[in-house]
Amino acid sequence: MSTNTYSLSGRKKEVSNKKLTWTEKIYLVAILKGMMVTLKHMFKKKVTISYPEKTRPFSDVYRGKHMLMRDDEGRERCTACGLCALSCPAEAISMKAAERTADEMHLYREEKYAEIYEINMLRCIFCGLCEEACPKQAIYLTKSKQIAKADISRDNFIFGKDKLVMPLEAAIENTKQQNQA
């Protein structure tokens, strides 16, 4: 069997150079067929998702914006050990540690805390290694669908503690739910 007549896939087609018939030449039948196809598409379900009103359903393992957690008494968990910064492959995290004073017992869980904690959102690759490295379970990547807002200033992409620490209301809500359970 020569390769000319043999087809492995079974879909081989001989190219023909046949002349078009008159009905084919005026294209009308083909055009009407095509128009029926497009007409069907007009009434199909649209694939557009109107972001930001609607968002695409994200995967369960989606990693969004970071959050610095509070414990059940509302104190910040972070102890500024720097392991997250060390583990970060993109060098996005930087922090400055400070010592807790006696009147700050209700604010910070450990004796040492992060006075400044910054994540550069332009560098961050949302890999989640900081989350894995943290010994105090202080940093998590949330399922927040709000991606860092567009801006023209690079400084605005460096998120400080004001944007990263868990809001107190959320901490109170969490504690309430835990007590109920």
Add this chain to the structure above:
Amino acid sequence: MDKTIIIDKAVIIVVVFAVTMLMAMYATLAERKIAAWIQDRIGPNRAGKGGLLQPLADGLKLFAKEETQPNTPNKFLFKFGPFLAMTLALMTSAVIPWGDKFHLFGRDIELQAADLNVGLLYIIAVLSVGVYGIMIGAWASNNKYSLMSGIRAASQMISYEIAMGLSLIGLLLMTQTLSMREIALQQEGMNWNVFYQPVGFLIFLICSFAETNRAPFDLAECEQELIGGFHTEYSSMKMGFFLFAEYANLFISSAIISVLYFGAYNYPGMSWAVENWGVNIANVIGIFALFIKICFFIFVYMWVRWTLPRFRYDQLMNLGWKSLIPLALLNLVVTAIVILLIKN
């Protein structure tokens, strides 16, 4: 000459102008919406409810754009091109009968700017001059792509005008008149010309696509090869005029098709409506009927545009000269023979 006639005509002209502009404006939105639906998208929906203010936003944007001009020796012609395109697009509407006679203030008012007894000839004439706007603009742009586009537009117009004219002669044999109003009157009820001249209608429709420079015959502005063709060098509102003229043309040529082949303002039961509800109400319904027909043809134009790919240049010429012209001639001969047989 009666003074009231001048007022009547002035009002009709202004209204027709405004309506043409409005339709052209919203045709741009309809085009984008239909394109989107055919491609399973939603289309513009941010400006106003459902995108209703989109044409305004587009117009404002064009007005606000910087106006640039190529270094061309034909500064006057460069400005004259878009002006001519727009003027000629609007001129055709003069002979279109928008409705039957209204009976108001104790006199009959014709809903037509000018009832020429050679209305059909006038339309063919203005349509063929229509390409001059593109040609002049393209030539004055001093750009090789624009020039190519101008040449294409001109040769395409010449090729398709013949078939268009021949298909109209077939219609003319039947109607025995060149006046648009009388053609409209002859199609009373469901006595539409399309039932007697289906082949002629088809040829006329295809040629209208070519005359309005729309897909699949938009070789003059094909974005891929000629980067926009005749409006490559245009910016701001001059380009807006070119684009707007295309949509005005779309509306007018839909109106011509509706009047010539689809019974103009006639609708089944019109004589009954005249007897029972009076002339004026029957006429208002007639105008609506005409606009529904026009909108349908605008939709067909867009539907075809978003279905078919552009013709290759040799395909375009083959279709025009080897298929449409012989077909139009055949249609003409058959019509003539049939009319002769019926008369004897």
